[in-house]
Amino acid sequence: MTAHQRINQAYRQAPWRKATQIGVLFLIIAVLGASILWIMLTVTVQAASAGLQIQDLEARQEELQRSIASMRTDIAINTSASAMEARAKELGFHRATKDEIDYMVIPGYTGRQPQISAPPPTASVSPVLIKPSYTQSLSEWLLQGILKMNEQAGGLAP
């Protein structure tokens, strides 16, 4: 055994080296465990937070819907026939009689148009917002891929 071999053996058998190896192993396990716990905790907290946020947003949506309905009615109350007539009288207006009206031709004027106009019903298909790859399972994705390949092969055939 040469001197070099002896030093090498002594180094390998050194007790501090074994302790270091065990320590590092524990450290790796601990870090891995902590990481998994951290990820689980983060995901859980985020899920709970998102749930509460959904609840808040739903409450806010309901509040806004009630508020919009109330405001629409408030506007109608303030612009009701009797309210508008009273306001017009206060401003010094009076009801027009047919003798006070001058009629004239305005090219392009098609008369008074209804204020409410929602689009007519259509047979439109609702647009797909999420790509299928986000909703497909692995087996579905594979099956669709194979079918697509088959179709392409069939298409190329004479």
Add this chain to the structure above:
Amino acid sequence: MKSKSFWRYYFVGGALTLAGLFIFIWMIRILLSPEAETFREIGGRYETFPKTVYPERGNIYDRWGHLLAGNVETYEIGADLRYVTDPQTIAATLSSITGIDYNNTYALVSEPWDSDLPRYVKLADFVEPEKIAQLEAIEKQLNETRANASRRNRKDDVMPNMDGVIWTPKLKRSYPEHTLGSNIVGFYSYREQEKARGYYGVEEKYNQLLAGTPTQVTVALDPYKIQDIPEIPPGASLVLTIDRDIQAMAERVLDEHIQSSGAKSGTVVILDPETGELIAMAVSDRLDPNHYWDYSKVFPGIMAYNRAIGTTYEPGSVFKVLTMAAALDAGAVEPSTSFLDTGVIMVGGVAIRNWDRGAWGPQDMTGCMQHSLNVCLAWVATELGPSKFYNYLNNFGIGHLTGIDLSGEVSQPVLIPGDTGWYEVNLGTNAFGQGVAATPIQMVTAIGAVANHGKMMAPHVLKAVIENGEQYNNPPQVIGTPISRQTADTLTEMLANSLEKESSVALVEGYRVAGKTGTAEIPGPGGYLENATNASFVGWGPVDDPRFVVYVWLEQPQTSPWGSVVAAPLFSEIVQNLVVLMDLPPDAIRQEIASH
């Protein structure tokens, strides 16, 4: 030294492992224990709760988008007895702000409650947001006072507070125009909570459409299980054919004429003869649907909510329009057919006389209509014959529901030959609108056919439905062609001429209109009533392109019994205002514009 150090490590590691193992085994024991299922069940009760989501009730608009029925925010006030510590302050505050009874409120919130389970008591309902703002301000002030007292170490004292009081927002029905058009709109009994529904008018007719579909959803309290509540679409909104400003005008003018004539009640119906769209329908009396619980005060006894569709009456001489239309169409008479009026005619052995009991001598058919001669029209009906006469009435829809999309329509069957109670004289009296009953909407629908060149349109108030952001229009429908175009145009010309010849007060300067007065006796328990009449007028115009049919009825006017005296001026005033609101130029200007 080295071995001792390792022993300590082994001991700690072993102890921790044993503790972990113990916890693990204990957890399994808990999960498998007989009580576990019970606890899981109790936990499940708090995990979710069912909630019924009531969609917002659809709005009702007039043809120009003015809101006739909408919704406003309102609040229910209640208390959770678990948290109530000061019933006196709660009762006093709520009593002063909302006006609810102090003693009753105090009794409700003083109920002893020791359980941890919630105990909710309702204290007030349909409270306006302004009052809730006042409550919030008071609660905030009380909480601040309590917090200050707490800082001064007065924790044991029960400071005035409103703990336990809860207010929950919701929507209630609101009618911004109050009584305007309430006979058409109807009302929604929002105070009946889950049993609430629409009554009368479009609120009842389209209740299902307006209400939408209530949906029960499960709301999770566990934040991990919260899911998006499915979108519940609101009820459909309705766009009516009614013009708010014309409706307001019709109601105003009608009320003035009821007042000036001393009439018991009145009705005005304005219809577009080309489409059957109801432009306005004014009646007396009218209920403010915001206070629908006053219904029995406004309509005591068996009064109809909407007299224009819910009350039949003997219309009198306005009915002669239909008799003459039938006779002209069947070829029984022509406008130039002459008739010698001797002042009396025997039909079925009964003498029929004119309204003035006079004899008007030789007349043509225009003269018969102009002077409203009962004798002449009874003769016309006999010339036509009962079979054809009643067949035409049937085709005009008399005796049948018009099918107008308003709740509460009634009809009275017409007695025809063969029916019990029909006598030969009925043919003569029916010819001038006595012994036959119809609602104003039946009359205006039938006479609308004359104005619309023979085509009878389905009367309707629904112009469009807006559902899920899309508008579905309600197209006009032809429900029959009781007379030919030629007959309709001939009769219109005859009735326009007759108004002009007698210089009727119904005439409107600048606009050529056709029309007919009506004065009818009112049947009572022992025959017709003394000194009581129904005065009516029906007219349409402009004659060359009719855009409106106006039907007016004044019940038992006091200043004069005659339709020509009390109903014709009402028609004229309505039309004078109507042409302004409809942007309808005088005939001369309109024809000049059309010729360019």
